Amino acid sequence: MDDGGATLNLGDHTLDLSAVPARMGNHGVDIGSLRAQTRTVTYDPGFANTASAQSTITYIDGTAGKLTHRGYAIEDLANSCGFLEVAFLLLFGHLPNKAELEEWQASMNRHSLLNEELKRFFDAFPKQAHPMAILSSATNAISTFYEEYHNPKDEASVIESAQRLIAKMPTVAAWAYKKSTGFPYIYPRNDLRYVANFLHMMFALPTEEYHVDPVIAKALNVLLILHADHGQNCSTATVRFVGSSQANLFASVAAGMNALWGPLHGGANQAVVEMLAEIANDPSASTESYIARAKDKNDPFRLMGFGHRVYNNYDPRARILKKFADDVLDRVEGDDPLLRIAEELEEAALSDEYFQERNLYPNVDFYSGIIFRALGFPMRMFTVLFAIGRLPGWIANWKEMTEDPATRIARPRQIYVGEESRRFIPLHQR
Ligand code: CMC
Numbered sequence: 001m002d003d004g005g006a007t008l009n010l011g012d013h014t015l016d017l018s019a020v021p022a023r024m025g026n027h028g029v030d031i032g033s034l035r036a037q038t039r040t041v042t043y044d045p046g047f048a049n050t051a052s053a054q055s056t057i058t059y060i061d062g063t064a065g066k067l068t069h070r071g072y073a074i075e076d077l078a079n080s081c082g083f084l085e086v087a088f089l090l091l092f093g094h095l096p097n098k099a100e101l102e103e104w105q106a107s108m109n110r111h112s113l114l115n116e117e118l119k120r121f122f123d124a125f126p127k128q129a130h131p132m133a134i135l136s137s138a139t140n141a142i143s144t145f146y147e148e149y150h151n152p153k154d155e156a157s158v159i160e161s162a163q164r165l166i167a168k169m170p171t172v173a174a175w176a177y178k179k180s181t182g183f184p185y186i187y188p189r190n191d192l193r194y195v196a197n198f199l200h201m202m203f204a205l206p207t208e209e210y211h212v213d214p215v216i217a218k219a220l221n222v223l224l225i226l227h228a229d230h231g232q233n234c235s236t237a238t239v240r241f242v243g244s245s246q247a248n249l250f251a252s253v254a255a256g257m258n259a260l261w262g263p264l265h266g267g268a269n270q271a272v273v274e275m276l277a278e279i280a281n282d283p284s285a286s287t288e289s290y291i292a293r294a295k296d297k298n299d300p301f302r303l304m305g306f307g308h309r310v311y312n313n314y315d316p317r318a319r320i321l322k323k324f325a326d327d328v329l330d331r332v333e334g335d336d337p338l339l340r341i342a343e344e345l346e347e348a349a350l351s352d353e354y355f356q357e358r359n360l361y362p363n364v365d366f367y368s369g370i371i372f373r374a375l376g377f378p379m380r381m382f383t384v385l386f387a388i389g390r391l392p393g394w395i396a397n398w399k400e401m402t403e404d405p406a407t408r409i410a411r412p413r414q415i416y417v418g419e420e421s422r423r424f425i426p427l428h429q430r
Contacts, residue, residue, distance in 0.1 A: 003018075003019050004019030004021055004027050004029075005017050005018045005019040005029055005030075006029045008034075010038050010040055011038065013037060013038045015033070015034065015037055015038065017029040017030055017031060017034075018030045020051070020054065023059075024059055024061070025059060025060075025061065026051070028051045035413070041413040041415065043415055046309075047232075047237070048309065051232075052232060052237065052240070052410070053232065053240065053397075053400070053401065053404070054404070054406070055231070055232075055397070055400060056070070056093070056400070057069065057070065057090060057229060057231075057393070057396050057397060057400060058070075058090075058229045058230060058231045058393070059071075059231075060230070060231050060310050060311070062308070062310040062311045062312055062313065063312060063313060064313065065311060065313035065314045065315065065316050065319070065361075066316060067230070067316045067317065069086065069089060069090060069228065069229055070089050070090070070093055070094070072089070072095075074225075074226065074316055074317065074320070075316070075320065077089075077225055078222050078225050078226055078320055081095075081225060082101075082193075082194075082195075082221060083194060083195060083221050083224040083225050083228070083389075084101070084104055084105055084108060084166075084194050085101060086225050086228050086392065087104075087166060087228065087391075087392035088100065088101065088104050090228060090229050090392045090393055090395075090396040091162060091392060091395060091396045091399065105193065105194070107163045107167065108163065108166065108167040108194055109167070109188075109190040109197075110163075110167070111163050111164045111167035111168060112167045112168060112170070112171055112188035112190075112197065113168075113171070113187070113188060114142070114168060114171050114172065114175070115142075115145050118138070118141060118142070118145075119185065121137075121138065121141050122134070122138075122175050122176070122178075122179045122185070123179075125179060127179065127180055127182065128180070129176075129179070129180070130261075130380060131173065131176035131177060131180065131380055131381055131384045132257065132258075132260075132261040132267075132383050132384060132387070133261075134172070134176040134179070135169075135172055135173060135176060135257055135384055135387055136254045136255075136257035136258050136261075137254075138172045138176070139165070139169075139172070139250055139253055139254040139257060140250060140251060140254045142164070142165075142168060142172075142250060143248060143250030143251060143254075146160075146161065146164065146250075149161050149164075149248075150248035150249075150250075151248075152243065152246055152248065152249065152402045153402070158249060158399060158402070161248070161249045161250065162249065162395045162399070165249065165250065165253060165391060165395065166391055166392060166395070169387070169388050169391055170188075170194070170197060170198035170201060170388060171188055171201060173198070173202075173381070173384045173385075173387075173388055174186065174198060174201030174202045175201070176384065177202055177378070177381055177384075178201075178202075180378075180380075183205060184205070184206055185201075186200065186201045186202075186204045186205075186206070187201070188200075188201060192212070193217075195217045195220050195221045195224065196212040196217050198220075198388070199212045199213075199216060199217060199220065200212055202377075203376065213332075215328075215331045215332060216332065216375050216376070219324070219328045219332075219371065219375055220375060220385075222320075222324065223321075223368060223371060223372070223385065223389065224385070224388060224389040225389070226317045226320060226321065226364060226368075226389070227317075227364065227368075227385075227386050227389025227390050228389055228390065228392050228393050229390070229392065229393025229396065229397075230390075230393065231310065232397075233265065234259045234260070234262070234264075234265045235256040235257070235259040235260040235265060235266065235390065235394065236256065236390075236393060236394055236397050237259075238255050238256045238258075238259040239252045239253055239255065239256035239394040239397060239398050240252075240397055240398060240401045240410070241255075241410040242255040242256075243398045243401055243402060244401065244407060244408070244409045244410040245409055245410075246402075249395065249398055252394075252398050253391065253394050253395065253398070256390075256394045257387050260383060260386060260387055260390065261383055263304065266365075266383045266386040266387065266390070267383050268304050268305055268363070268365035269305075269365040269368050269369040269372070269382040269383060269385075269386060270369065270379050270380065270382045270383055271304040271305075271365075272304045272305040272342075272365050272366055272369045272370075273338065273369035273370065273373060273379050273382070274304075274379065275290070275303075275304045275305075276338040276341050276342055276345075276370075277338065279341050279345075280337055280338060280341055287341065287344045287345045287348045288348065290303065290345065291303070291345070291348050291349060291352060294306075294349075294354075295352075295354045303345070303349060303355075303360075304365070304366075305342075305362055305363055305365045305366030305367075305369075306349060306355070306360050306361065306362060306363065306366065307358070307360045307361075307363065308361070308363045311359075311361065311363065312359035312361075313359070313361060314361045314362065315361060315362060315363045315364055317363075317364040318361070318362040318363055318364055318366055318367060321364065321366075321367035321368055321371060322346075322362070322366075322367050324367075324371060325339055325367045325370050325371050325374075326339070328371050328374050328375070329370075329371075329374050332374050332375065336370060336373070336374060338370055338373070339367075339370050342366065342367065342370060346362055346366070365386075368382070368386075369382050372385055
């Protein structure tokens with residue numbers, strides 16, 4: 001069809017599928033009436049060909065390796081903005097003016113404390129608890145203090161909940177870390193900006209002065225911006241999916257955190273550094289042997305931090321981070337042998353046919369962990385840092401979903417391939 005739609009011939013049926021035009025990138029065809037008219041459904045494991053929403057938040061050109069938020073290039077945002085500015089942009093669709101930004105920052109200070117009762121919540125976890133488990137549990141737990149703000153249709157409640165979530169997440173993350181060390185929890189301070197406040201809660205001790213290193217704060221600001229949103233990735237799609245049942249924002253975001261934790265998604269940043277450390281610590285290992293393992297279809301090993309569903313080019317976030325890694329290491333701690341191993345691995349992979357044929361390039365997680373490490377964060381906190389960064393993106397998508405009149409409860413079909421009909425055998429005869 002000329003308008004970008006399609007005509008589908010299926011058995012006796014001829015179906016006109018109308019176009020869903022995109023401003024940029026893949027256009028869609030609306031298959032909403034397919035099942036009703038033909039008793040057929042589409043089959044698309046991993047939703048690789050399925051657009052579940054129309055969105056105005058983030059655009060990724062996977063072939064050119066470009067990423068924009070609300071039309072602004074990620075490079076410009078990472079170079080010139082504070083993380084809260086980008087969070088505002090994602091949520092409200094425009095860059096804040098000075099007054100808006102000041103009020104937005106003030107709201108973060110206003111909401112950064114956790115209810116004192118939540119302190120006991122942290123105490124209940126074992127010392128070795130993974131901080132991602134604490135983060136998602138705490139997000140649900142926080143929701144219990146604000147039940148009167150749960151109505152997804154009440155805009156003021158949604159904004160207030162968004163502010164609470166973004167403001168409290170650094171406190172939760174830092175306390176999850178303190179819990180693992182046994183040191184006292186450090187309270188947020190209203191004289192510090194968002195990123196500095198987080199670093200203070202993470203690394204200060206009540207016994208001595210702690211000065212936030214501006215180099216570290218600046219680097220973390222850039223890292224958070226680079227993680228702020230990325231279209232319909234696994235965790236964001238999960239947030240929308242859960243939210244489509246009209247579950248509240250906290251519950252939806254907690255679900256997204258659990259999706260992020262997996263090593264194929266945000267958990268990859270921890271997995272990359274574990275992989276690099278394994279290579280560094282194994283005298284018999286070489287980058288070649290790891291590349292060979294990644295190519296071996298009988299070996300479940302994958303080169304962590306490589307490949308992406310949407311990019312068949314270099315991930316622009318990884319491009320920024322690769323340059324940034326050297327810079328940050330120079331300024332904070334000198335050389336890191338893991339960075340050299342990562343560079344060797346990248347070079348070997350990019351000149352290897354297997355990776356070339358499949359368009360496998362470094363993704364955001366390949367260099368981020370090395371930088372988080374240089375900034376002083378322990379490995380198990382890496383995915384938590386990703387979560388703090390991605391939080392505005394999750395919320396912006398949830399908000400867009402709840403405001404979209406086309407939203408229906410997410411409920412995919414299945415193609416049933418199990419037993420047809422079996423004669424029931426009582427327990428005593430089995
Ligand atoms: N190492 C070795 N082979 C790979 C890799 C890898 N990292 N990634 C993909 N492949 C191969 C895969 O085996 C397949 O080969 P073949 O066509 O012969 O079967 C082909 O490339 C296509 O891969 P796929 O698994 O069908 O791709 P996908 O879009 O379903 O998965 C991915 C994307 C990111 C899960 C995958 O590339 C991967 O597992 N990467 C490693 C984990 C990782 O770095 N995740 C972070 C993703 S980016 C940030 C984020 O979203 O959190």
